Amino acid sequence: MSNASIPSYDEVVTGRRSIRGYLDKPVPRDLIEEVLALAMRTPSSMNTQPWHFHVITGEPLARIRKGNTDNILAGVPDSREFRRGSAFGGVHRDRQVEVAKQLFGAMGIEREDKDARQDWVLRGFRQFDAPICVIIAYDRVLDDGDDSKFDCGAVATALVNAAWSRGLGCVINSQGIMQSPVVREHVGIPEDQVIMKAVAMGWPDESFPANAVVSNRRSVDDAARFVGFSS
Template identity: 60%
Template structure:
């Protein structure tokens, strides 16, 4: 697949087949993602590829804590006020698209709750790749940027191999659970995770395509 086709075909997959992803395939995908550029070749990221019973324990722990109303337990700093303005509008827009595709009505509290819980379960994907940054660079914004590049590389590599995936911040809402069951070393900080597996083509939300912003690019110094 050429690069343009790969980028255009990528989707956030939220429904997966109950089918094992071979370790050998994940080795290939992580190897490709590791070719991402980084500032002065620092390569500050780490990938922890989790499947099987450890992933099930992570799902269970995340769900149990969130249903119990426990506070969010992430290791990264996020805006205390949440998304605002145009960013909030875009967040709502994709949520509306997904709910409409799934036939979830505004008043259907049970199905809306179930959708949220799917995120904490990492969408029941057979694989989760936990992305971390070396702890001595935890407050380095450049290192965060590099981790983002590597995560996008991971998503594109998976797509090129026929897998579906979604970058899933909900999956690390209870980072201490993830750290415990994924055996994350103490000298690493959990940034995000990517749910990954063979896409379920009958899961209608997988066909949702988010609108891309068209007015956030400027050109300076070009003629015409």
């Protein structure tokens, strides 16, 4: 990609969307490496750079998808390797419901259509059928503090923005790593790493209705306080 065709930072941040529908088109390894190199410029606590990226495609990814969906349909409890916390409530739940309504509306999924709603959920466990899945993990030796989780969140954000700047779409999700033993089995993630998040990646399918959804964002006035300013 020429420099002339690379969007500005503002264009990336304001234009990026979470992509949940992908073209059946492979992503070149050298392009993924370019995106990762950009993402890894992310600052980290004391320059620890705790992150590891496991980039999966093809048959291993197909086996993970099958293992994830088979387990969830069989009622196997999830086994995330990081704290999930309690269910959202209050305004946080309101925002969760709002974007779900946007997505279901775009996809034409009615509230009473249980089959369609379940299929949508299973798409998450299939990594949204993206050609690439990036598993982000961190060094287990750092698990007793929160800095490494914070740093992995930062690098995940940088990753999806870097991908968008190169024409690739992503969505950060947890469904892809809910069945962590499945992921470990088919990827060979070392036991000295903690699985943090999954990122689906690929070329956006512009005909997929949910890809047009842009979630509502809080205003600066709502989210920020300014202290000590004269005006």
